[in-house]
Amino acid sequence: MAAQVSEEDVLLAKRIISAAERHDLPALKVLLKEGSANVQDPTATAATSPLHAAILSCGEAKDGKEADGDAVQTVDLLLQNGAIWNDLNKEDETPGCVAHRLGQKKIYEKIVEAGVRAELLFAKMQALGLSGDDDVEDDDEILEEQPAVKKQKVDKETVQVVQEAVDEEILDDVSKDNLAYLKSELRYRGHILFDESDNAVMMDWETEIMQRHAQTLIPKPGLKVMNVGHGMGIVDTAIQTHEPAQHHIIEGHPQVHQRLREQGWYDKPNVIIHEGRWQDVLPKLVEQGVVLDAIYYDTFAEDYDAFKEFSSEYVIQLLAPEGRFGWYNGLGADRQICYDVYTKVSEIDLHEAGFDTEWEDIKVPTGLHGSKQWEGTRRPYWTIDVYKLPVNTFVR
Ligand SMILES: C[S@@+](CC[C@H](N)C(=O)[O-])C[C@H]1O[C@@H](n2cnc3c(N)ncnc32)[C@H](O)[C@@H]1O
Secondary structure, eight states: OOOOOOHHHHHHHHHHHHHHTTTTHHHHHHHHHHHOTTTTTTTTTTTOHHHHHHHHHOOBBBBOOOOOOOHHHHHHHHHHHHOTTOOOTTTTTHHHHHHHHHHHHHHHHHHHHHHHHHHHHHHHHTTTOSSSSSTTTHHHHHHHHGGGGGOOOOOOHHHHHHHHHHHHHHOOOGOOOOHHHSSSSEEETTTTTEEETTTTEEGGGHHHHHHHHHHHOOSSOEEEEEOOOOHHHHHHHHHHHTTHHHHHEEEEHHHHHHHHTTTGGGSSSTEEESSSSSHHHHHHHHHTTTTEEEEEEEEEOOHHHHHHHHHHIHHHHHHHHHEEEEEEEOOOTTSSOOOOOOHHHHHHHHHHHHHHEEEEEEEOOOTTTSSGGGTTHHHOSOSSSSEEEEEEOOOO
16 A cells, blocks of 8 residues: 655655756755655656656757756756656656657766666675665555565565566566576567567567678688577578588577478588577587687577676687677667666676677668557567667677
């Protein structure tokens, strides 16, 4: 049950939001000693956080003239006081979405930086076993307001209920769990590979992106190359055109193995297919002392932590000193701000793991967004205009 909000709290929330909206720094500084930078006005029809309010009131940047001075300092002040960079308003917009829509680039960059800091800190806390929920006391509240997977600070019975909710969610959407996905029924339908929950696992509008990945990773014939995740075989077909000496393919889904068989991949010279999850296959390749000139990673139903493990545990062991590593950069691609934050977070994490990253911008096909191509898919996983293609090499 949501906690009762007193009249005093509502008044304070209104005053904080109003001071943020007016970019009234002196008032806001005083008010933030009494209340949070994340207050919501429960009586407002269009609920909005102080950060949303501060950005919305800047209006559209016209003729390259962006908000400056007090507006930017207000955003800074709210972020310094813990304003949540990816909080959603009723229009399903984060503060970064609003800044992006209004063309307020300076403010947008501030939110990207705050997002990167927050995500790096969150990952560090998780690695240390700190949930970040320690100040939340009411277990009921945790159940109601947090995403299922984070609801762990509760008693045994509740854990069970929560686990059932998680399982149900996975059943409803197999892309939430790699093992569930790998057991699910796939459908190849023309230009799309679907999973059992109607998610598009792969679509052929990504062909140019796949071809460019192969080009950037394989500068000459005769190299040893590995691709993880065969999908529709688009990147593997592109890899073949660069005449590799060895072409390893790791694939975990039995139906994709079947398709590889039907399409004659097992008989192609120099192609070595490893059936199984990369988590099981790669330790064996490391043990065998396999060294590769190029590695490409594009799996499905795996989270950012899996990618981090892949790059920091395995790529560093398998890649030749002059080798190149590429990966599908699709995290957060249904929201520009999330894509920009995760592009930066991955660059920082990869640098920590020992890699430099070079980015190349590729415009996605015009007319993709909202087009018929997405018909039958659960949701469009790509809504932004530019794909940032990464090429990683060992830090020099
Ligand atoms: C997005 S598709 C790859 C598309 C591919 N790049 C192409 O050009 O068509 C992802 C593939 O990774 C496979 N996969 C998912 N998780 C895996 C894992 N843990 N190990 C190996 N393969 C996995 C999926 O079955 C699927 O075939």
